[in-house]
Amino acid sequence: xxxxxxxxxxxxxxxxxxxxxxxxxxxxxxxxxxxxxxxxxxxxxxxxxxxxxxxxxxxxxxxxxxxxxxxxxxxxxxxxxxxxxxxxxxxxxxxxxxxxxxxxxxxxxxxxxxxxxxxxxxxxxxxxxxxxxxxxxxxxxxxxxxxxxxxxxxxxxxxxxxxxxxxxxxxxxxxxxxxxxxxxxxxxxxxxxxxxxxxxxxxxxxxxxxxxxxxxxxxxxxxxxxxxxxxxxxxxxxxxxxxxxxxxxxxxxxxxxxxxxxxxxxxxxxxxxxxxxxxxxxxxxxxxxxxxxxxxxxxxxxxxxxxxxxxxxxxxxxxxxxxxxxxxxxxxxxxxxxxxxxxxxxxxxxxxxxxxxxxxxxxxxxxxxxxxxxxxxxxxxxxxxxxxxxxxxxxxxxxx
Numbered sequence: 001x002x003x004x005x006x007x008x009x010x011x012x013x014x015x016x017x018x019x020x021x022x023x024x025x026x027x028x029x030x031x032x033x034x035x036x037x038x039x040x041x042x043x044x045x046x047x048x049x050x051x052x053x054x055x056x057x058x059x060x061x062x063x064x065x066x067x068x069x070x071x072x073x074x075x076x077x078x079x080x081x082x083x084x085x086x087x088x089x090x091x092x093x094x095x096x097x098x099x100x101x102x103x104x105x106x107x108x109x110x111x112x113x114x115x116x117x118x119x120x121x122x123x124x125x126x127x128x129x130x131x132x133x134x135x136x137x138x139x140x141x142x143x144x145x146x147x148x149x150x151x152x153x154x155x156x157x158x159x160x161x162x163x164x165x166x167x168x169x170x171x172x173x174x175x176x177x178x179x180x181x182x183x184x185x186x187x188x189x190x191x192x193x194x195x196x197x198x199x200x201x202x203x204x205x206x207x208x209x210x211x212x213x214x215x216x217x218x219x220x221x222x223x224x225x226x227x228x229x230x231x232x233x234x235x236x237x238x239x240x241x242x243x244x245x246x247x248x249x250x251x252x253x254x255x256x257x258x259x260x261x262x263x264x265x266x267x268x269x270x271x272x273x274x275x276x277x278x279x280x281x282x283x284x285x286x287x288x289x290x291x292x293x294x295x296x297x298x299x300x301x302x303x304x305x306x307x308x309x310x311x312x313x314x315x316x317x318x319x320x321x322x323x324x325x326x327x328x329x330x331x332x333x334x335x336x337x338x339x340x341x342x343x344x345x346x347x348x349x350x351x352x353x354x355x356x357x358x359x360x361x362x363x364x365x366x367x368x369x370x371x372x373x374x375x376x377x378x379x380x381x382x383x384x385x386x387x388x389x390x391x392x393x394x395x396x397x398x399x400x
Contacts (some may be wrong), residue, residue, distance in 0.1 A: 012325070012352055015142050016102055016283040022136045024104060025097035028118045028126035034059045035068070037086035044068055044085050045199060052255065054114040054178070054196060057124055058089045064117050064124040066091050070199045071112070071178070074169065092116055095128060102284035105133050105277045109328070110292060112176060114257065114273075130273045131252045133280060138245040143279075148247050148271050149240035150355055151279055152261050155346055156270035158183045161190055161228040168193055168227050174332045176294050177274075179258040181267055182231045189260050189267045191231035198230065237262045238271065247271050282326040282350040289315055289324045295331040306366040314373025318349070321384045326350040329372070331365070343368045349376055356380060 033051045035044050035058055048056050048070070058065040066089030073088075093107040095118050107116060108130050118126040137143045158181040159168045171180055172195055182191035237260050238247055247259055251273055261269040281290060291311060296304065307329075315324045328348050333341040343365045349356045358375040362368035 011142060012283050015140065016285065018140055019136060019280060019283065020100045020102055022101050023097065024095065024099055024101065024118055024128055025126075027101075027132040027136070028097070028128045029132075030126050032057070032127040034124070035085050036060070037065055037084065037089075039085045041068075041073070041083040041085060041088060044088075045073060049199075056115075057117050057127070058085050059124055062124060063122045064119055065089050067113070067115075067117065069113065070195050073199050074195060094119065096120060097125065100284070101133055101136065102280055104128060105280035106284060106290065108133065108277050109274065109281055130257070130277060131255070134248050134273060134276045135252050137276070137280070138248050143248075144243070144245055146244040147240065148238050148242045148244055148261060149269075151244060151275045152240065152269040152271040153275065153346075153348070154269040154357065155359055156181060156260070156267060158189075158267065159193070159227055160184070161226070161231065163227050165193075165198055165225050165227060165230060169195075169198065174295065175330065177258075177272075179272075181235070181258075181260045181270065182227055183267065187267075188265045189235065189237065189262060191228065191233050192235040192258065192260065193227055193231040194258075197232070235260060239263065240268065244276075248276060251276075278326060278328065278348065278350060290326045291315075292328045293331065294328070297331075297333065300331070300333075300365055303365040307369045310366065310369040310373055314377060317373075317377050318351075318380050321380055322351040322353055324349060324351050329369075345369065345372045347372050347376060349380075351380075354383065356383070 033047060033053065033056055035047060035056055037058055037060055039047075039058075044056065048054070048068075055067045055069040057067050065086065068085055068088045069090065072090060092113065093111055093116065095104055095107060095116055097118060097120070099118075104116070108114075115127050115129050117124050118128050157171060157175060159171055161182050161184055168180055172178060178196070179192060179194040181189055182193055184190045236250060236254060236256065238250070240261055240263070250259060251257065257273045259271050260267045261271055284290070291308075293304070293307065311327065311329070315327065318324055327350070330346045332344040332346075334344060340363060342361060342363055345360045345368045347358045347360075349358075356376060356379050358372050358379060360368045360372035360375060362371060
């Protein structure tokens, strides 16, 4: 165990140093689009559409005011025509040209943004993207050895092609994602839809809804359209055994963030830029495990202390076998009955030697957290015992 920890630590430190050797100032875009605080929201969306952006900086002169994202537009869609950019801005993490790339990856994870401003004081100097960060990975030896299966999520949620767009928006909101796969009656992958597609369809440059296209039922309200009328057909796919470098290069070259993982015509998982950024953030120098809880609604935050206690207890048990580096957990609610709802939790754990995923469902958020951590502990223990068994057999074979 000690030998493994030392070896794992050396590999992690080497990977961190190789990643952080790449400087934000060299990777960032120095030419980028911005909008003025007084710009009409309809014109902001038009500019984001023409420049293929998910976020756009709002600047007053050269001073950064904040950013506007598609997520903000979706959440505040019912604003009056003529709404100004200054009323929609959100603040962003502080990043400068000297910020370590592993820290930038962590900022992307915590903020959910795809583009982040790089500043000097209050002055914007450039834009760093998720693609910029992951683009440094394919040349690294340890990354070349990884397969898509090593980082993908095998519990991907999807929408049906005949579902309404508002259902797809609800799933994106619940999962805090911006892209979801689309399946048909036989659970075959038939497309993919993103928040950008919905916003671009809904808004024209003049700020009015696009009334030109209609779904099969003849409805021209965007949220009442069927998903298949807006989705991208024939999405790019990968298999679990494909090299992770292939996934990274495809995302960067094709400017996409999400790739369904298939076996035949069935979707068995999904790999995203978020998954790859987790890999980058996991090697960052820190004194404690980076832990993030997403999807928790306001009325459930009273359970946060209980969740954190169970998470820390579970991670302490796991640390007896391997060193936890990064742990993310997403909370979803469904089957609402009166004042109660069922909680679905998905946890992803990165350790110095591997990646693990666990799921749990319960009517109690606290109990679901306990079950999730127990499942993770069991999975890690089984992996450890399997590795020991393999080594013992190898040693026995050598003696024979």
